[in-house]
Amino acid sequence: MTQSKNRKLTIARAMAESVAQEMRADERVFVMGEDIGELGGVYGNTRGLLEEFGKDRIRDTPISETAFIGAAVGAAQDGMRPVVELMFVDFFGVCFDAIYNLMAKNIYFSGGALKVPMVLMTSTGGGYSDGGQHSQCLYGTFAHLPGMKVVAPSNAHDAKGLMTAAIRDDSPVVFMYHKRLQGMGWLGTEAGATVQTPEESYTVEIGKAAVSRAGTDVTIVSLGLGVHHALKAAEQLSEEGVEAEVIDLRSLVPLDRDTIRQSVAKTGRLIVVDEDYHSYGVSGEVIASVTEHDISVLKASPRRVAYPDVPIPFERGMEQFCLPSVEKIIAAYREIQPSRSPSAASV
């Protein structure tokens, strides 16, 4: 492993390093899931763990999410601190009773007598033609249901710190990582997710957003891969004198409404970028957080750049047409600030 201070990690390596450090420090931490052992995870995020910790603590499971996520809830209630992987978030259908009726509710149902300190890590996102049952984000689906914390990092530094915070949390945490940010070439590559990451253990507080780029003219709120689209759009807008502020939510539950509100109070304009479906989702919740609080700060209607309300197409051209993009973010800005568009300026 690279020892220099200059070291960068992919999100995949950052997740594995966090889990390894917590496993060394706490014998109650163990990992379960499909292909997380010998393969090291389909997305590389458990590489090296089986070799160091052995099969008792790194447990490859049969293909029954219902069984092993249910088992993890029981283990967590019984004093262990399981980290379990739902390989694709799209597979939640078979195991959601264990997730939202058991994992999310048992602290409440027991009147606080039980703790459920478990991490459910799961991959999100598409863009590489894997079809509509392997490409969804479902951020809103998980964030909607009370009782679970939900995080979604955009870079390796935050991924490591959020994973460490999640493992140490006495409540269940859903850790949603976007496949394109893992540093695995076949899923697409976003180089901006591979950043300098300290070797020592540290936490990133769950429930705190980050201002990834400061600006004064428009606030672009996003999470995961969308943060990188937003940063690129902000760089393009900057060339024409528009300074966008980019907020990386990092956590969906709790949602850092204060940081969003403070930014929009400054800029007066809001665009939310979300690869999850358009309706009933994170994007609407972010906008409501602003408008319910103080609608007078807005100089224009908020805009959403989200996934159309259709099952995700397999065909490459159709899928790319549906995905959020830098171009769509800039087009959304033109809609709410038409006087600055090149066409209007040339009239």
Place this chain on the structure above:
Amino acid sequence: MSTDIIVPIDLYEEEEDAVVTSWLVDDGAQIEAGDLVAELMTAKVQHEIQAPVSGTLRILKQVDDVVAKGDVIGSVG
């Protein structure tokens, strides 16, 4: 005098090209011999590239570049 960072002939068995998926150190950074510096991928398998010697890294092949066994992807000077 600089030392090339080469895709090892025996990095993987198949005769196929690989793609650079990550540089784990910035261009111009100081690295130590044996440091993990880059990741390459063939099909769905990821391979690690270590620094051959200590010195200053110069990156010659970027993320998403396609490379073959024996190609120079960087140097250490």
